[in-house]
Amino acid sequence: MARPEWIKTFFLAKTAPLTTPPHFREFPHLTGKECTHCFQCMMVCPAPGAIEVIRTEKPGEWKPVIHLGHCIRCGLCVEICPELVLDAGRVHTKNAQDGTYMQFQFHITVNPVTCMGCGSCTVACPVNKEIDPQLAAKGTSTSDEVIMRVYKGINTVFHEDKCTGCKTCEEQCPTRSILVARVLEPLQISEEA
């Protein structure tokens, strides 16, 4: 390859496309059960961008799409899904036998020193938008049902339990003063219960 051409390719290289090589075995695969778009599979995935939950053409229907070229076959998404939408190998059989499951909690921490109350996080939050459309349209809200909003000049968290852990707020914050923790706990149903 000629040198100028090589330099051009080198500097203008784009990210590798999310193609699936033909030799890959097809797992994790979809079982056909209905997805409730809780996004837990996306939140637990350790490989960036390997799984995404998207809307299908049918209104109101969602489904996970797995880019097998990025997937590391850890099986966490299969294990965490509450609706058994995904399956891989013996994971479901084993989990049903042993009574093992995983539980997610999300915690939002706001640093009160660096937070300047700009409200970028509250406007960006997709859950906030669904709860209070006014917040999305005008940027102000008086509802206490939202996850968080600017209250007395500082971002205040009202309902941590509604958070889906997507970290959109974290990406939007100009001062990096909001942090979302994805706390995963592996559990097993006790035999006594």
Added chain:
Amino acid sequence: MKKIVDVSIPLGPVHPIFKEPCRIKCETFGEQVLAAEVELGYMKKGIERIMVGRPWQEVMFLAERVCGICSVIHNFVFIETMEKISGVTVPDRAAYLRVLANELDRMQSHLIANFSYCYTIEHETIGMYLLNIRETVMDMLEYLTGARVTCAYIVPGGVRFDPDSEDLTRIMTAMDDVERETRRYMNMFESGPLIGLRSKGIGIMTREQAELIHAVGPTARACGITTDCRSDHPTYQRLNFSPLVRTEGDNYARVMLRFQEVLQSVDLIRTIIRTLPEGKIRGGGTIGRGETTHQGEAPRGELTYRIKSDTHGRVQEISIQTPSIMNIEACARYMIPGVTSVADVTAAYISSDPCVACTER
């Protein structure tokens, strides 16, 4: 500086017997090697930096990928460090299953290490036989955990899957095969004159030298130092583990010690399967704030994780100390100088089972 040597011979970074890139610079006088220096740094990944700010479920997979051969022990020590930070307890059955996975991993690592030694001394037949045994072990690892390498079997408070009696019987049967085959190839290695001549008395490191350079793992145990982090581990103590030691300190001792440890692992696995307690495999528990250091015995020696985590268990600071750096340095300082032929340099280097991927992370 006055030049006292005839020729400086560089080996590597690309060399047929090197699994990973590394350069050995030998100063020779005729065929005799007077001094050696090992140059590392061809494959730095910066994996510790990627780990910062992530929760355990992401760091666990990165930790496994520090080293492809001994991935279970990285998972094991990382999760144990996180458990030590937050006081999570592990059920008995899970603790035994962890050791089972770890011993299977140690067996396959030792077998591939001995394969590369046999390959280095140009005895590829035994090498290929050993790889054949290793495949059996890898299959068992897959039955237990679901993956051959990077198993992600160990999670905080337990393990991911519980093997049923059928799986355990299968592992038990495979262990008989592995033991029989390993003993056969061990005898070949022990009694084969070409292999014995090629390995005995080459790359000698004395006990004092090994102590001075802080050699770890099989490299140190082959010099007569009784050092094994497994003897400090509560589950191994319950299994009456005691480390194996040889005193010769040459290539032969290091390879034979690894064969003996494979057989020891077979015994450990049998004991585990026979005495596996019933009960839960996950105790539950979340990771919290803290800072601590924890050691575990990797196939190559002592592996240390130092982790500082925040309130919700995200890793704030992490530093990994892997065993191979000690052994590579011991190799350059004491094993290689004194060998009578440049052809023995690579054999001495490979006999210390260096893992460059671990070392450079």
